[in-house]
Amino acid sequence: xxxxxxxxxCALVSVALVSYVHYASRQRRKGQAGYGHEQEVLKLPPxxxxxxxxGETLQLYSxxxxxxxxxxxxxxxxxxxxxxxxxxxxMLASPEAARFVLVKQANLFKPTYPRSKERMIGPSxxxxxxxxxxxxxxxxxxxxxxxxxxxxxxxxxEAAVQSTLASWDGRVTSTFHAMKKLSFDVGxxxxxxxxxxxxxxxxxxxxxxxxxxxxxxxxxxxxxxxxYKAIQAxxxxxxxxxxxxxxxxxxxxxxxxxxxxxxxxQGDDGAPxxxxxxxxxxxxxxLFAAQDTTASVLTWIVKYLHDQPKLLEAVRAxxxxxxxxxxxxxxPLTWAQTRSMVLTHxxxxxxxxxxxxxxxxxxxxxxxxEYKGFLIxxxxxxxxxxxxxxxxxxxxxxxxxxxxxxxxxxxRPNTFMPFGNGVHACPGNELAKLEMLVLIHHLVTGYRWExxxxxxxxxxxxxxxxxxxxxxxxxxxxxxxxxxxxETGNVEDIIV
Ligand code: HEM
Ligand SMILES: *[C@@H]1O[C@H](CO)[C@@H](O)[C@H](O)[C@H]1NC(C)=O
Numbered sequence: 172x173x174x175x176x177x178x179x180x181c182a183l184v185s186v187a188l189v190s191y192v193h194y195a196s197r198q199r200r201k202g203q204a205g206y207g208h209e210q211e212v213l214k215l216p217p218x219x220x221x222x223x224x225x226g227e228t229l230q231l232y233s234x235x236x237x238x239x240x241x242x243x244x245x246x247x248x249x250x251x252x253x254x255x256x257x258x259x260x261x262m263l264a265s266p267e268a269a270r271f272v273l274v275k276q277a278n279l280f281k282p283t284y285p286r287s288k289e290r291m292i293g294p295s296x297x298x299x300x301x302x303x304x305x306x307x308x309x310x311x312x313x314x315x316x317x318x319x320x321x322x323x324x325x326x327x328x329e330a331a332v333q334s335t336l337a338s339w340d341g342r343v344t345s346t347f348h349a350m351k352k353l354s355f356d357v358g359x360x361x362x363x364x365x366x367x368x369x370x371x372x373x374x375x376x377x378x379x380x381x382x383x384x385x386x387x388x389x390x391x392x393x394x395x396x397x398x399y400k401a402i403q404a405x406x407x408x409x410x411x412x413x414x415x416x417x418x419x420x421x422x423x424x425x426x427x428x429x430x431x432x433x434x435x436x437q438g439d440d441g442a443p444x445x446x447x448x449x450x451x452x453x454x455x456x457x458l459f460a461a462q463d464t465t466a467s468v469l470t471w472i473v474k475y476l477h478d479q480p481k482l483l484e485a486v487r488a489x490x491x492x493x494x495x496x497x498x499x500x501x502x503p504l505t506w507a508q509t510r511s512m513v514l515t516h517x518x519x520x521x522x523x524x525x526x527x528x529x530x531x532x533x534x535x536x537x538x539x540x541e542y543k544g545f546l547i548x549x550x551x552x553x554x555x556x557x558x559x560x561x562x563x564x565x566x567x568x569x570x571x572x573x574x575x576x577x578x579x580x581x582x583r584p585n586t587f588m589p590f591g592n593g594v595h596a597c598p599g600n601e602l603a604k605l606e607m608l609v610l611i612h613h614l615v616t617g618y619r620w621e622x623x624x625x626x627x628x629x630x631x632x633x634x635x636x637x638x639x640x641x642x643x644x645x646x647x648x649x650x651x652x653x654x655x656x657x658e659t660g661n662v663e664d665i666i667v
Contacts, residue, residue: 213546216261218243218251237530240264240559250545260552261545262531266566266585269555271542272534273593274585280534280553282595287390287398291382291405292459293452295445298595305594307444308453311436313598315429316361321601322506325609327360329504332609336618339645343623346473347632347640350466355379357606358461362454363415364428374411378404379458387633405455412451430454457599464528465603467634469610470641471526472519475573476615477622477643482518482575487615489514494616509608517575519607523589525573527558528634532591557588620645 240262243251249265263269272280281301289299297308314320335353359372367375385401392399416434425431433453436444445453476483493508494500531554540547547553562570566586567577590597597603614620620643628638 213541213544215548216250216252216545217247218253218262220252220254220259237558237562240531240556241562244556244559250542258552259548260533260554261547262554262556264556264559264563266560266583268542269557269560269588270585270592272553272555273532273591273595276540277593277595279537279540281537283533283535283552285390288386291386291401292456293405293409293448295449295452296456297453298456298460301594307436308433309594309598311432312429312453312457315432316598316602318601320361321605324357324361324602325506325509325605326503327365328357328605328609329613331356331360332606332613335610336613336645339643340618340647341645343642343644345640346643347466347470347636350469350473351462353469353610354462354465354606355458357465357602358458360428361461361602362429362457364426364431367415371411371415375408378408378411379455382408382455408455409448409451412454413447416447416450429457460597461599461602463632463634465599465606467528467632467636468522468526468603469607470636471528472522472607472611473614473620473643474622474626474637474641475518475522475525476611477620479573482573483615486515486518486611490612490616493612500616504609504612509605512608512612514575515608515611516604517578518611519604520578520587520589521573521575522607524561524567524587526635527561527589529589529591530558530635531556555588555592557591560586560588617648618645619648 243253243262244264250261250263250268252259252261254260263272278301282299284299289296292299297305297312300308331353334356335349339349355376359367359375381404382401385397385399385404388397388401390398392402415430419425419431419434425435430450433445433450434443438444476486489512493504493511496508497504534553534555536547536549536551536553539549561567563586564570566583585592588596590600590603623642623644624639626637626641629635630638630640632640
């Protein structure tokens with residue numbers, strides 16, 4: 172999640188002032204004869220802080236971020252300091268260090284996001300919080316995204332996948348664009364159940380897309396700017412959500428979907444646990460966390476399968492067998508079938524590793540913390556570098572090779588964290604994987620596709636995706652008949 176915020180983290184704060192304050196406090200700490208009960212001088216991790224004020228921001232942006240992190244790691248090892256966008260930070264490139272921050276000492280490191288982003292998503296959304304409030308909401312969200320919920324959701328996921336593919340049939344479309352619509356639709360059924368009327372859905376979709384456009388823009392509240400428009404659209408989203416909640420209450424049908432779970436939650440005294448405002452913030456937060464992440468990984472999967480015809484044939488064989496059992500695709504996929512897709516599951520894990528779309532996350536030290544004899548000063552950011560760990564040959568030999576068979580053996584503990592780790596790990600991971608399994612099933616059994624143009628460059632959206640979102644021409648395979656042909660949704664495709 173936090174990677175959404177990386178480009179803007181601290182961009183707002185007065186860079187010069189903050190740098191100076193941190194610089195001064197660092198000097199002070201250096202001068203201290205020890206801290207707490209330990210009477211030894213802890214040193215800061217190795218690394219360079221770059222130029223005054225600017226830190227190493229320019230270096231980070233003038234080169235591929237992966238190269239920046241990797242060369243630092245090579246030079247300084249698993250933990251090193253740097254200074255980007257006005258924030259001193261410690262980067263952590265080892266499984267142990269990531270575990271220390273995200274799991275073992277998670278209470279010493281709080282989530283950290285710029286105010287402007289918090290305001291856009293909603294300050295009560297769970298990922299901004301730590302402690303009791305976070306835990307309570309997290310339990311509710313996990314409940315609504317748990318195994319039973321996933322089983323019940325399968326038919327809706329399958330319908331959404333089929334509709335996405337049907338509206339793509341015979342056209343060239345940006346894969347990322349199509350996948351965004353898919354993950355949005357799945358997010359909507361997860362949150363509202365299958366019964367949200369089309370008008371409401373369209374209102375949510377349109378307003379949400381305005382929020383998104385403003386999200387990564389400079390937070391300038393003057394009328395006319397993207398940020399301003401996004402804040403306005405966010406207000407309308409909130410209004411729509413409150414209307415939906417009021418209607419549910421009037422009908423005395425809160426529902427068993429995520430919205431229902433949040434609305435019905437009660438505190439120990441039996442009173443509602445959350446205000447409508449808090450529910451709305453969390454709903455918008457989940458939509459946000461669910462969409463671009465899942466869509467980026469789905470896009471990479473389409474590319475990886477396309478680029479490896481032999482692998483694609485093997486995956487196709489796995490799914491052809493299932494389709495056969497399902498009377499040539501006339502019967503819906505069963506939950507048990509989704510659990511039986513062994514090769515496909517490995518392809519998904521390897522795609523998550525290769526793409527590592529959440530390259531790192533952010534936390535902030537709430538106190539001076541010692542790690543392996545180094546000081547992580549209070550107020551500094553820490554960044555567990557997931558991608559570096561996923562691409563370290565010590566844990567994943569020949570890391571640039573796409574090789575699903577490496578997942579025949581479980582990865583070493585804490586070396587594979589596509590969904591994070593610890594108290595803030597992704598509660599949507601099963602849903603994301605279900606979408607991937609179902610998409611792959613219908614894609615490889617019903618369709619053929621080819622990539623249009625070169626797809627080897629990467630762009631950041633803000634997650635890495637292939638250039639132009641991977642334009643793909645897709646067509647229905649002649650000799651398989653798709654009996655469950657379904658409504659063609661109105662995709663506003665990018666026709667290339
Ligand atoms: C492939 C798709 C996805 C990936 C790679 C992914 C990855 C992640 C990661 C790495 C985190 C932890 C961030 C951190 O520790 O700072 C996270 C958190 C979160 N994700 Fe996902 N996610 C995906 C899909 C989803 C979906 C589909 C949903 C919801 C339906 C979702 C909801 C959330 C929420 C609510 C959090 C915050 C949890 C907390 O703070 O306790 N994610 N995700
Ligand atoms: C946003 O939501 C409002 C309802 O509050 C609705 O009237 C409007 O059509 C929606 N769409 C856009 C693009 O603003």
